[in-house]
Amino acid sequence: GLTQLTDVTELYECGQQPQVAPVTVTLPFSSRQQAEAHEGMLVTVNGQKPLTISGHYPLARYGYFDVSSGRLFTPTQVALPGSEAAAGAEANELNRLQIDDNSQLEPKSLPHQQLFHGPQQSLRSGATVKPLSGILSQFGDDYRLQPTKPPQLAQRSRITPILPKRKNEVRVASFNVLNYFNGDGVGGGFPTERGARSPQQLQRQQAKIVAAIDALDADIVGLMEVENDGFEQHSAIRQLTDAVNAVSDINYAIAQPHSARVGTDQISVGILYNAERFKTSTHALTLTQGPFRRGSRVPLAQVFTDKITEQTFTTVVNHFKSKGSCPDDGVNANQHDGQACWNALRVESAATLLDWIEQQQMPQPILLGDFNAYFYEDPMRYFTDNDYENVSEADDYSYVYDSQAGALDHILIHQDLASMLTRVQHLNFNADEPISYDYRDDQYYQPGPYRASDHDPLLVDLVFASSD
CATH class of the missing domain: 2.40.50 (OB fold (Dihydrolipoamide Acetyltransferase, E2P))
Incomplete structure (x- = not known):
C-alpha cells in the first residue's frame, strides 16, 4: 500500500527550496x-x-x-x-x-x-x-x-475498416451480442433476466446490434447470447432478424432445429443466413449430450448449399463454458496455469463437438463462436491438432479484460477449406470502447455499431470452387 507517515511528533520549517525536477x-x-x-x-x-x-x-x-x-x-x-x-x-x-x-x-x-x-x-x-x-x-x-x-x-486508436466483399465471396461472421433479450416481445416482460431492463434500453440495444450486423454484410451470421425463447413471432431471434431485414440489403432467414429451443439455458446461439444465396435441405442440428447437457451451451449446426457454386458446407455455432463460477476442487477448478476454471470441460466440449461433426458426416465444417478460450489455451490447440485451422493470429483480439486484450471469439475452418479462405477481419467495434457507451447508459449512448456488445465481431471471406 501507499507509504505513509504516522505518529508524527514534530514538524520543521525548511524555508524556500528549489523546484523539484521530475x-x-x-x-x-x-x-x-x-x-x-x-x-x-x-x-x-x-x-x-x-x-x-x-x-x-x-x-x-x-x-x-x-x-x-x-x-x-x-x-x-x-x-x-x-x-x-x-x-x-x-x-x-x-x-x-x-x-x-x-x-x-x-x-x-x-x-x-x-x-x-x-x-x-x-x-x-x-x-x-x-x-x-x-x-x-x-x-x-x-x-x-x-x-x-x-x-x-x-x-488515435485505429478503427478497423470493413473491406467490401468481392465477387463470388461468401462471408461468414461470428458475433456475441451480449444478452439480447426482448421481454415478452410485445413491450412487456421487463426487466429481463440478463439483458435490457426496460423497453427503452431494448430499443437502444437493438439499434446498435442491427447497425453492427448490417455493417458486416455477412451472408451467414453466427450469434451468441440471444434469449433462448424459441423461434415464434415474438421470440428474441425473430425480432432481431426482422429488425435487421428492415435495413439490410440481405434478406436473412433463421436456421431452426426440430426442437422448440436450442437447449435449456437462458441464452443460446443462433444462425442467420442469406436466403437468396443459400439453400438448406434439412433442419439445423443440435448436440445436447455430454458437456453440452450442462456446462457449455448447445451448439447449432446447419448444412448449406451455395446456389452459385453448388458447394455444400456446414456452419457450427458454439458458446463454450465461461471461466467464471469456479468450483473449489476437481479437474475444473482453477489449475493456476493461466486458463482459469472449467478448462477441462471446455476441452471435453471441443472433443465431443468434433466427434459429433464426424459422426454426422457434416461437409466442410466452419466452427465459430465464443469458445471462452484464448489462442494458446488447450481447447483451441485441440482443434488445431485435429485438422482445423484457426484463421486468427496470436496478436488478434476480440475482448479486453483487466486491461489485457485477447481472443475468446474464433473461427476455425476444416483443412479442406483452407485454400478457399481469402480474407479474415477482426473488427474492433466494441472491446476498445468504454462500457459507458453501451445501451445501458443514458448519458453517453450513441446510435451506431460501436459498443454494441463487449465482444468484437469476426468474419471470414471464402470463395468456393464450382462443383462442375
Whole structure:
C-alpha cells in the first residue's frame, strides 16, 4: 500500500527550496522495488514502446485508466499455459500504471476528455499518449499516477475498416451480442433476466446490434447470447432478424432445429443466413449430450448449399463454458496455469463437438463462436491438432479484460477449406470502447455499431470452387 507517515511528533520549517525536477521512469518497471523506490516522487513516465491505453473499465466510477508500454495481452493469448503464461502475467503486472483524475470522488462526467477520439468521442483502448508527468502513488497493490499536467493524446486508436466483399465471396461472421433479450416481445416482460431492463434500453440495444450486423454484410451470421425463447413471432431471434431485414440489403432467414429451443439455458446461439444465396435441405442440428447437457451451451449446426457454386458446407455455432463460477476442487477448478476454471470441460466440449461433426458426416465444417478460450489455451490447440485451422493470429483480439486484450471469439475452418479462405477481419467495434457507451447508459449512448456488445465481431471471406 501507499507509504505513509504516522505518529508524527514534530514538524520543521525548511524555508524556500528549489523546484523539484521530475525523475524519468520507464515502463515496464524492472521490479516492484523500482516502482516502490519512486513512490511519492515527481516523475515523467515514458515507455520502451509507445505508452498505450490498455484499459478503462474503472473510468466512470473511479476516474482512472491503465497505460502500458505497448499493448497488454492476456498471457495465454500469446504464450502456452503454465510457466510461460505465468511469466507473461508477471511481466504484465510490471507494465501497467493507473492514470488518475486527481479526485477521490466518483466523477459526475467522464474525465480525461482531452483524450477522447473516434466515432463516439470516447477514451478508446489502443490509443497512445505522450510522456506523462505527475506524482507516483500507490493504491492497494497497484501503482497510480496523479498527473500534474493533463495527459495528451499521441496517436488515435485505429478503427478497423470493413473491406467490401468481392465477387463470388461468401462471408461468414461470428458475433456475441451480449444478452439480447426482448421481454415478452410485445413491450412487456421487463426487466429481463440478463439483458435490457426496460423497453427503452431494448430499443437502444437493438439499434446498435442491427447497425453492427448490417455493417458486416455477412451472408451467414453466427450469434451468441440471444434469449433462448424459441423461434415464434415474438421470440428474441425473430425480432432481431426482422429488425435487421428492415435495413439490410440481405434478406436473412433463421436456421431452426426440430426442437422448440436450442437447449435449456437462458441464452443460446443462433444462425442467420442469406436466403437468396443459400439453400438448406434439412433442419439445423443440435448436440445436447455430454458437456453440452450442462456446462457449455448447445451448439447449432446447419448444412448449406451455395446456389452459385453448388458447394455444400456446414456452419457450427458454439458458446463454450465461461471461466467464471469456479468450483473449489476437481479437474475444473482453477489449475493456476493461466486458463482459469472449467478448462477441462471446455476441452471435453471441443472433443465431443468434433466427434459429433464426424459422426454426422457434416461437409466442410466452419466452427465459430465464443469458445471462452484464448489462442494458446488447450481447447483451441485441440482443434488445431485435429485438422482445423484457426484463421486468427496470436496478436488478434476480440475482448479486453483487466486491461489485457485477447481472443475468446474464433473461427476455425476444416483443412479442406483452407485454400478457399481469402480474407479474415477482426473488427474492433466494441472491446476498445468504454462500457459507458453501451445501451445501458443514458448519458453517453450513441446510435451506431460501436459498443454494441463487449465482444468484437469476426468474419471470414471464402470463395468456393464450382462443383462442375
